[in-house]
Amino acid sequence: MQIPFATIERLAIYVRCLRHLKEQGIKKISSFEMAQHTRTTPEQVRKDLSYFGKFGKTGEGYDVENLLKKLEKILRTKRKWNVAIIGAGSLGTALSKYRGFKEVGYDVKAMFDIDPEKINKKINGIPVYHIEKFSEITEKEDIEIAIVAVPVEAVSDVEEVIVKSKIKGILNFVPVTLNLKTRRRIVVLDVDLTQKLYIISYLIKNKWEE
Amino acid sequence: MQIPFATIERLAIYVRCLRHLKEQGIKKISSFEMAQHTRTTPEQVRKDLSYFGKFGKTGEGYDVENLLKKLEKILRTKRKWNVAIIGAGSLGTALSKYRGFKEVGYDVKAMFDIDPEKINKKINGIPVYHIEKFSEITEKEDIEIAIVAVPVEAVSDVEEVIVKSKIKGILNFVPVTLNLKTRRRIVVLDVDLTQKLYIISYLIKNKWEE
DNA sequence: GAATTTTTGTGAAAAGATTATAAAATTGAG
DNA sequence: CTCAATTTTATAATCTTTTCACAAAAATTC
Numbered sequence: 001m002q003i004p005f006a007t008i009e010r011l012a013i014y015v016r017c018l019r020h021l022k023e024q025g026i027k028k029i030s031s032f033e034m035a036q037h038t039r040t041t042p043e044q045v046r047k048d049l050s051y052f053g054k055f056g057k058t059g060e061g062y063d064v065e066n067l068l069k070k071l072e073k074i075l076r077t078k079r080k081w082n083v084a085i086i087g088a089g090s091l092g093t094a095l096s097k098y099r100g101f102k103e104v105g106y107d108v109k110a111m112f113d114i115d116p117e118k119i120n121k122k123i124n125g126i127p128v129y130h131i132e133k134f135s136e137i138t139e140k141e142d143i144e145i146a147i148v149a150v151p152v153e154a155v156s157d158v159e160e161v162i163v164k165s166k167i168k169g170i171l172n173f174v175p176v177t178l179n180l181k182t183r184r185r186i187v188v189l190d191v192d193l194t195q196k197l198y199i200i201s202y203l204i205k206n207k208w209e210e
Numbered sequence: 211m212q213i214p215f216a217t218i219e220r221l222a223i224y225v226r227c228l229r230h231l232k233e234q235g236i237k238k239i240s241s242f243e244m245a246q247h248t249r250t251t252p253e254q255v256r257k258d259l260s261y262f263g264k265f266g267k268t269g270e271g272y273d274v275e276n277l278l279k280k281l282e283k284i285l286r287t288k289r290k291w292n293v294a295i296i297g298a299g300s301l302g303t304a305l306s307k308y309r310g311f312k313e314v315g316y317d318v319k320a321m322f323d324i325d326p327e328k329i330n331k332k333i334n335g336i337p338v339y340h341i342e343k344f345s346e347i348t349e350k351e352d353i354e355i356a357i358v359a360v361p362v363e364a365v366s367d368v369e370e371v372i373v374k375s376k377i378k379g380i381l382n383f384v385p386v387t388l389n390l391k392t393r394r395r396i397v398v399l400d401v402d403l404t405q406k407l408y409i410i411s412y413l414i415k416n417k418w419e420e
Numbered sequence: 421g422a423a424t425t426t427t428t429g430t431g432a433a434a435a436g437a438t439t440a441t442a443a444a445a446t447t448g449a450g
Numbered sequence: 451c452t453c454a455a456t457t458t459t460a461t462a463a464t465c466t467t468t469t470c471a472c473a474a475a476a477a478t479t480c
Contacts, residue, residue, distance in 0.1 A: 094304035169410035198222035200379035
């Protein structure tokens with residue numbers, strides 16, 4: 001059976017929530033409490049989990065540590081992933097500092113730019129290479145995921161470089177739909193900050209019923 | 211009739227696409243081409259637009275400038291919005307530099323922090339205030355939207371400050387579900403970067419059929 | 421130890437979203 | 451001026467996702 005994509009998205013939020021609970025030393029949680037922490041409903045929580053098995057105990061709820069372990073396995077997030085950031089501007093730099101990534105197993109191994117001022121230096125301890133070395137470095141360092149944070153004008157060059165590499169997943173911050181002409185499957189997720197603001201504006205004005 | 215939320219999300223992408231086309235001097239576009247630029251299908255484009263009226267001309271397509279104008283009106287994005295950034299760390303600073311916001315009518319008027327080193331100075335020309343002045347400044351400057359980019363530890367303080375203010379919409383970068391105890395409606399949208407990476411990992415491993 | 425409470429798991433119903441199809445309108449060729 | 455080729459619009463059908471409702475199971479209380 002095909003698992004709803006929305007379920008996968010929520011699973012990632014459950015993992016985040018469970019990590020917090022574990023840190024706080026909380027052992028058990030009910031679907032009701034879980035829903036409160038993740039902006040959803042208890043039924044939704046149970047339904048989402050039911051796609052993968054039975055994790056709870058009737059009358060008692062879920063064991064935080066055990067459920068976390070199971071969900072991490074489902075999302076393949078127990079293993080480490082190496083990441084590259086393309087674009088060493090302010091956004092790229094801020095992302096390289098972002099603590100959260102390393103905490104959950106995503107290790108930024110390299111950054112890429114075209115500015116000679118930045119190349120062969122380190123930003124937050126991460127080496128910055130010229131973009132032409134992208135394939136070489138990502139293969140050597142076993143990097144499978146790239147974060148794209150370049151100005152719009154640079155996108156077509158970046159597309160080209162990515163297509164030639166062995167990158168499998170992309171987190172794209174550029175407000176443009178990437179055009180990757182390749183047979184192999186590359187997973188692309190967009191983070192469009194402007195879009196989010198548009199949607200906020202719309203929701204503010206149109207009292208969305210909940 | 212209730213418009214599907216997914217439609218609103220795509221509308222924001224259509225607006226982005228149309229802006230690019232307009233800049234390039236393109237006058238007409240068919241639903242087919244539009245779909246290629248926005249990672250969707252022609253049927254979807256037409257269906258989405260049909261919720262709001264008839265914008266196209268049979269056999270000819272849509273007039274770029276006219277359609278853009280209409281969609282901007284629907285999303286209420288023709289008007290200007292004033293924005294505050296809470297947290298003047300690396301992410302907050304990077305966001306304050308982000309060109310895209312101003313280009314599409316979102317003007318960052320103020321930043322807030324608790325670090326005395328940063329307060330009463332300017333970052334990228336934007337004044338930084340102590341967080342305790344949040345209500346005062348946002349009301350004076352007519353700020354309705356706040357971007358939250360603080361460390362996890364600071365969230366509860368920020369929640370308190372927001373609840374007391376008149377802020378209507380929030381773009382939240384902190385990987386925690388905000389807990390805003392208030393009767394009035396505040397629109398919250400989360401940007402969870404870690405979640406996005408989790409999902410990329412999952413999709414890489416589970417060849418998602420398209 | 422029986423009754424009550426809590427909470428899960430799941431099938432069925434409802435709602436929401438996408439895709440496919442038929443009808444209508446426009447353009448351009450001949 | 452008519453016919454064929456496009457391309458939109460409206461609507462119907464299908465598919466997906468969420469919500470609802472309830473039985474079953476475990477824990478707790480009296």
